Amino acid sequence: MEIVLVGLNHRTAPVEVRERVSFTIEQARRAAQELREQGILSETLVLSTCNRSEVYGVPPETARGSAVALSSFLSSFHSIRPDMLTESLYHHYDQDAVRHLFRVSAGLDSMVLGEAEILGQVREAYRAAHDHHATGPVLNRLFQGALEVGKRVRTETELGARPMSVASAGVKLAERIFGKLTQHSALVLGAGAISEQVVSQLHDRGIARLYVMNRSRDRAEDLAKQFSGEVIAWGEWDTALQLPDVLISSLATQEPVLNREILHRAMAARGNRAIFLMDLGLPRNIDAAVAKLYNVYLYTLDDLTDVVQQNRNARQSEIPRAETIVEEHVGKFISWQSSVELIGLLDELRGKLREQRAAFLQERLAAMHNLEASDRANIETMMDELLEKLLLAPAERLRGEKELRRKIQNVEALRDLFLSGREKP
Amino acid sequence: MTYMLISLTALAYVLSLGSYLQFLYTGKELIGRLGTGFLAIGLIIHYLALLERSRGLHTVPYHDLYGSMSLFGWLLAITYLTLEMYHHHQRSVGAFVVPFILVFFLAAHLAPADRLTPTPARGVAFALHVTLSILAYSAFALSCVLSLIFLGEQRLLRSRKLGDIVWRLPSLELLERMSQSSVLVGLISISIGTALGFLWVDRLTGQYWYYDSKYIITLVVLLLYVIYFQLARTTAWRGARASKLCVFNFIVVILSFTVVNLYLSQHHRYF
Numbered sequence: 001m002e003i004v005l006v007g008l009n010h011r012t013a014p015v016e017v018r019e020r021v022s023f024t025i026e027q028a029r030r031a032a033q034e035l036r037e038q039g040i041l042s043e044t045l046v047l048s049t050c051n052r053s054e055v056y057g058v059p060p061e062t063a064r065g066s067a068v069a070l071s072s073f074l075s076s077f078h079s080i081r082p083d084m085l086t087e088s089l090y091h092h093y094d095q096d097a098v099r100h101l102f103r104v105s106a107g108l109d110s111m112v113l114g115e116a117e118i119l120g121q122v123r124e125a126y127r128a129a130h131d132h133h134a135t136g137p138v139l140n141r142l143f144q145g146a147l148e149v150g151k152r153v154r155t156e157t158e159l160g161a162r163p164m165s166v167a168s169a170g171v172k173l174a175e176r177i178f179g180k181l182t183q184h185s186a187l188v189l190g191a192g193a194i195s196e197q198v199v200s201q202l203h204d205r206g207i208a209r210l211y212v213m214n215r216s217r218d219r220a221e222d223l224a225k226q227f228s229g230e231v232i233a234w235g236e237w238d239t240a241l242q243l244p245d246v247l248i249s250s251l252a253t254q255e256p257v258l259n260r261e262i263l264h265r266a267m268a269a270r271g272n273r274a275i276f277l278m279d280l281g282l283p284r285n286i287d288a289a290v291a292k293l294y295n296v297y298l299y300t301l302d303d304l305t306d307v308v309q310q311n312r313n314a315r316q317s318e319i320p321r322a323e324t325i326v327e328e329h330v331g332k333f334i335s336w337q338s339s340v341e342l343i344g345l346l347d348e349l350r351g352k353l354r355e356q357r358a359a360f361l362q363e364r365l366a367a368m369h370n371l372e373a374s375d376r377a378n379i380e381t382m383m384d385e386l387l388e389k390l391l392l393a394p395a396e397r398l399r400g401e402k403e404l405r406r407k408i409q410n411v412e413a414l415r416d417l418f419l420s421g422r423e424k425p
Numbered sequence: 426m427t428y429m430l431i432s433l434t435a436l437a438y439v440l441s442l443g444s445y446l447q448f449l450y451t452g453k454e455l456i457g458r459l460g461t462g463f464l465a466i467g468l469i470i471h472y473l474a475l476l477e478r479s480r481g482l483h484t485v486p487y488h489d490l491y492g493s494m495s496l497f498g499w500l501l502a503i504t505y506l507t508l509e510m511y512h513h514h515q516r517s518v519g520a521f522v523v524p525f526i527l528v529f530f531l532a533a534h535l536a537p538a539d540r541l542t543p544t545p546a547r548g549v550a551f552a553l554h555v556t557l558s559i560l561a562y563s564a565f566a567l568s569c570v571l572s573l574i575f576l577g578e579q580r581l582l583r584s585r586k587l588g589d590i591v592w593r594l595p596s597l598e599l600l601e602r603m604s605q606s607s608v609l610v611g612l613i614s615i616s617i618g619t620a621l622g623f624l625w626v627d628r629l630t631g632q633y634w635y636y637d638s639k640y641i642i643t644l645v646v647l648l649l650y651v652i653y654f655q656l657a658r659t660t661a662w663r664g665a666r667a668s669k670l671c672v673f674n675f676i677v678v679i680l681s682f683t684v685v686n687l688y689l690s691q692h693h694r695y696f
Contacts, residue, residue, distance in 0.1 A: 158452050162592055172592075176582060179596035272661045274597075291583070295664045303585045314589065 002062065003138065004041070005097035006070040006089055007054030010111050013088035020080050021088075023048035025128060031055070031077055032134035040069045043136035045129040045143065047104075049121045051111050056101065058138045067091045098142060098333050102326045105150035107160055113315050114159035114322075119150035141336060149329045156325065159318040162311035167197035169307045170278045170299065171205055174246045177276050177297055185209035187232070187244035190251040191219040194280050196226075198248045203227045213240055215251075241266035241275075248278045249285040259287040267293055278304070338405040342398045345411060346391060349418050353387050427481060430474035431534045437467030438527045445519035449593055457516035464506060464523065471499050471530065491533040493559065498529030500556075501563035504610060508567065512603055515595050521570050550625045557618030558643075562678055564611030565650065569675035571604040572668035579665055597664075604671060605657055608650050615647055642681040649674045 008021060023031060028046035035041045041057030048054075055074070059066030071089055075082045092100045100109070105122045107114040126143040129135045135143070154160050163169040171181075178184050186207050188195050191214045199210065210229030213236075214220035220231045232240045241247075241263070251257055258277075263286075267275070274295040279286040284300055291298040299307075361383065365376055397404055408414065444460035447453070475495060505522045509515060578594050581587060595603070653674055657667035 156453055156455075161452060173582070175596060176578075176591060176594075177597050179598040271659070272663065274664060294666075297582055299585060306585070307587060310587065 002059060003056065003094050003097045003142065004059050004064075004066050004070065005054060005056050005092040005100060006067055006074065007047075007052060008085075008088040008090065009052035009054075009109070012090055017080075017084060017088050018051070018053065021053045021074065021078050021085070022050070023053060027077075028125070028128065029132050029134075031073075032129060032132065034077070035070070035073060036134065038069075038073070040066055040073060043139045044134045045125060045139050047122060047125040049118065052104070052109075054104075056097065056139060056142070058136065064091075064093065067093070095330060095334055098145075099326065099330050101142065101146045102149045102329055103323075105146040106153040106322050106326055107150070108153075108319065108322055108326070112164050113312070114153075114161075114318070115164075116154070116160050119147070119154070122146055122150065137340075138337075142333065145329050145333050149326055152325050152329075153322045157318045157321045159315055159322050162314055164308060164311055164315070165197070166280070166301065166304045166308060167194070167201050169304045169311070170198055170248070170280075171201040173297075173299060173304075173307070174202075174276050175205070177274060178245055180206070181208070181246075182206040183208055184245040185211065185243055186246040186248065187211045187213060187240055188223065188229075189213050189247065189249040189257070189285065190281070191216070191223045192250045192252075195248055195250045196223060198278065198280070199223065199227050199229075202246065207246075209243075211240065211243055237262050238265065238269065242269050244275065245273070246276045246278070248280060250280040251285045253281065253285060254283060256283075256287040257285050258290065260289040260293070263290045263293055263296065267296065280304075335402050335405050338408060338411060339398060341411045342405065342408060342414075343395065345415055345419070346395050346398070348415075350387065350391055352419060353391075354384075357383050357387065427474065427477045430470055430477055434467050434470040434474050434530060435527070435534075437463050437470060438523060438530060441467055442520070442523040442527060445516065445523055449517055449520045449590070452593055457519075460516060460519050460523075461506070461509065464502060464519070464526075467526075468499065468502050468506065471495070471502070474534070475499060493533075494529045495533035496556070497559050497563055497566075498526045498533065500560045501529065501566055502526045504560070504564050504567050504607065507610075508603055508607060511606065512595075512599060515599060515603070517593050517595060518571065518574060518600075518603070521574055522567060525566065525570065548625070548628075550621050550628070554618050554621040554625055557614045557621065561611040561615035561618060562682065564607045564614060565646075565675055565678050568604045568607040568611065568671050571600050571607060572671040575600040575604065575668045576665060576672075579668075601657065601663070601667070604668070605654065608654055608657075608671070612647070612650055612654065615643070615650075619643055619647070638685050639681070642677070642685045646674070646678055646681060649677060 008018065010018070013021070023046050028048055031046055032044040035044045035055070035057065039060060041055075042060045043058040045056045046054070047056065055070060057066065057070070071085065071091075072082065074080075074089070075085050101122075103109045105119060107116070107118055110118055122143070126135070126147070130140065163172040174181060174184075181202065184207060186199070186202050186209070188199055188210070191212065202210070210224070210227050211232050212220045212224040212229050213232045213234055214223070215234050217231065217234070223229065224231045232243075237258075241258075249257070267273075272295050274297065276297045277286055277290065277299070279298065279300045282301060286298060286300075288298070288300075290296055357380075361376075361380060365371065365379070371379075441460050441463035444456050444463055448457035448460055475492075478492065478495075501522070505519070505526070509519065574594060575597060578591060578600065579597055581591050582597070594600075649670075653667060653670050656662035656670065662670070
């Protein structure tokens with residue numbers, strides 16, 4: 001009951017290779033089916049995201065043998081030269097494979113440490129494989145464990161708690177001031193890429209109304225259309241600044257567009273209703289003196305970058321706690337795996353002893369002519385009872401004692417000792 | 426029995442404070458829930474301790490300073506817990522409120538009690554008058570704590586020095602709403618409580634009004650909180666100004682509780 005993992009990710013493969021080895025949902029289903037049909041794996045799951053493509057499986061034979069076959073399969077499935085893949089692929093077996101998946105699910109192996117999306121991607125990959133009956137008892141248990149690890153790491157640590165990009169930091173700060181954004185509005189000055197990122201995040205957080213103001217009305221209309229916003233004519237400051245709770249500015253300008261005087265007038269017109277200003281322009285679009293006005297919160301690109309850096313450090317400090325949770329669940333999985341293997345071993349041992357008992361009795365009873373048939377039957381029953389009695393206590397202890405299962409590290413050595421000469425079922 | 430109840434209450438409040446502090450530090454939801462759970466347990470045992478004390482001394486909790494303080498702590502805990510539930514289990518404020526509950530409880534129960542004579546029966550109107558007045562003061566205390574948190578968080582946000590704490594505290598808007606809810610509870614309680622007080626005096630003496638400094642200060646407190654409640658909802662004062670007014674109002678409440686009660690009022694000693 002071994003586990004094999006073959007895959008590549010953002011650390012081992014350049015984007016050109018990752019693109020070629022990625023799986024669509026349909027491809028993942030087909031690959032899993034072919035791997036089982038070809039006898040390379042008996043259980044299969046393909047996990048494919050923009051940063052990683054990994055195939056998890058339970059091989060019918062040895063894990064290492066399957067890993068080689070799996071690498072060749074990936075090469076032919078994606079029509080990519082084996083030598084291009086060789087350098088990028090990693091192989092993990094059993095405990096290492098389990099640990100790798102749990103770290104992936106926790107966000108510890110992601111490009112952005114602790115990112116939240118990966119847990120959803122693992123869940124989707126598992127659901128798809130399960131629906132197509134590609135998984136079995138081992139991978140079901142493994143992926144349920146991975147989902148539990150991901151959930152625990154996100155609830156018990158702060159690995160994914162804080163924003164890691166300028167756009168998300170800005171949006172989270174807006175939420176620190178206004179709470180939920182569903183009753184609030186935003187004004188975007190400029191229609192550049194960074195504004196679009198912030199607007200996209202605000203849109204995702206349910207911002208109630210969005211206004212766009214840009215020198216080029218066409219670009220403003222494009223952005224407004226994309227996020228169901230409204231366009232405000234360029235330069236209508238007194239009207240425009242009365243509307244929003246959040247203002248994002250990323251204009252290409254040499255002088256500040258919004259100075260203290262304009263904002264002072266606007267705040268009077270707004271009745272001092274709080275406003276959060278994100279100045280993402282370089283040079284700055286908003287005069288720094290604006291920050292002194294009552295109920296004005298001004299953050300520049302540098303301020304937001306500092307916030308991101310602080311958050312990155314905070315996430316780094318959470319790694320040991322997340323790793324502890326991962327190791328705890330690796331231990332649990334290995335313990336479960338051992339218990340299944342050991343109980344299987346006991347069943348085999350029971351079968352072997354019964355065979356030997358039958359041969360032994362046949363040989364010895366052949367010489368005892370004076371025994372009645374009922375006596376012979378009684379002897380057989382008594383020996384069966386003795387066998388059951390001998391095996392019952394160890395079987396119960398294996399089921400009930402985690403520590404005992406942990407101590408028995410090498411099930412194969414036990415198999416060799418008691419069942420030498422028997423083939424693994 | 427009383428000693429055991431006091432010890433258990435103190436233990437529950439200490440555990441609640443520890444859990445809330447840990448929640449503020451780690452952000453672990455489970456620990457936050459533990460804080461709420463311990464606070465609820467503390468509330469129940471605190472109630473039993475108050476009951477036991479009143480039975481033992483044949484008096485009511487507000488008949489002496491220590492009893493009033495203990496009742497104040499208990500009502501503060503109830504007000505906070507209700508507010509926490511009402512505002513979607515917002516637990517990060519707990520670490521700032523429970524110390525006050527604990528201090529009032531310990532000060533009330535560790536200090537030697539006054540020599541008390543059994544309280545004469547004064548009827549339900551009087552009991553409600555006192556209890557609602559103390560509830561109002563505890564609600565005002567809570568709004569003061571919330572306003573102080575608002576001012577601290579706003580300062581951090583405006584100075585762009587966020588640290589860890591800002592990500593764990595409620596949003597500024599929520600703090601304002603919580604503070605206003607708390608003041609509303611206080612206003613309703615103090616209005617009904619004061620009306621019942623006048624009613625009780627009328628029954629006793631046949632006249633609604635006679636001069637007592639406590640009447641004046643209570644009306645001032647009422648007026649100040651009505652002004653806060655109005656201004657905090659108008660845009661020009663929303664934010665730091667309203668929060669500062671709320672803190673100022675509570676200073677007046679403290680004056681009412683201390684200077685006025687102890688030196689100026691004829692009929693209000695401990696509430």
